[in-house]
Amino acid sequence: MQTRSEHERKNETLDALLSTLQTLPHAQASMLNVQHPITPLRYALDAEVDLMIADKPMVLLVEVKRTVYPRDVRQILWQISHARNEYARNHEQNVVPLVAAEAISVGARELLRDENVGFFDTGGSLFVPAMGAYLYVERPVPKTFEKSVGSLFTGKRSQVLHALLMKRRDWIGVTELSKLAEVSPGTASETLTALQRMDWVTAQGQGPSKERRLSDASGLLDEWQRQIQDARRPPTRRRYYVPGGNSDALAHRLATLCEAGSVEYVRTQDAAAQQYAPFLSNVSRIACRMPPSKSAGDVLARGPLASHRRRFRHDRWP
Incomplete structure (x- = not known):
């Protein structure tokens, strides 16, 4: 099975961007240049796109990446912002820098939006912060x-x-x-x-x-x-109603039995929060998570049911 070259990946991303722009209402888009040089910076943009939306003309200066994470955004912003400023000195069009990629993380999208830099990914997300023609289409990050x-x-x-x-x-x-x-x-x-x-x-x-x-x-x-x-599969939950009136005693009893049976567990929800911020006057249940095993079953059968009258909930780890 042949793998795609970096050049082929970039072309596919640019084709997807152009196709998406052309399907927008009242929009016309065409590729003006590929590998457009920004001479004073000795830097070449991956593409320059002429876009007309509702009779509003603009030019998209496009930087193509395979994937974009938050850490990548700093370098991209420096390069593409300088390219925008240099291009604007010699042209009168509305200029919009845009990052196109196969996938852009949620955090990277937020950083680009904050800096008014457009983005597009092949999952269908599109952001073009142009004067008079603001475009924003939010789609989930691609599954892969x-x-x-x-x-x-x-x-x-x-x-x-x-x-x-x-x-x-x-x-x-x-x-x-x-x-x-x-x-x-x-x-x-x-x-x-x-x-x-x-x-x-x-x-x-x-x-x-x-x-x-x-x-x-x-x-x-x-x-x-x-x-x-x-997550697709929620944890399996089991509820136990046990005799007793003291949640602290029940929690202590659970800890003792889990330690004796070498069972890993963690307290969660109200009882766990109460340990760090004891602002509740009463905790009506003890909730915990533990991996399913015979030892865990033995603890739950022997322990909470033995001597306490409080509700006890056990969530199995997925």
């Missing part, structure tokens, strides 16, 4: 790209994320992180590289002494939450 981002939050890679969050204020190297997360150095390195593309971590140093630190914990956690909510 979304899958690559989603893989960060599963399996061994999720262990790396958890370790980073626990050490979020510290600079940490690959070897130390791999030991902390109990994964191979290769997995830790690949995960850190992907996180850096998303602009969730920053780096210092080079080579073996290179270290990273979590720089956007909120952005990472927001995406993790979105990935969980978008």
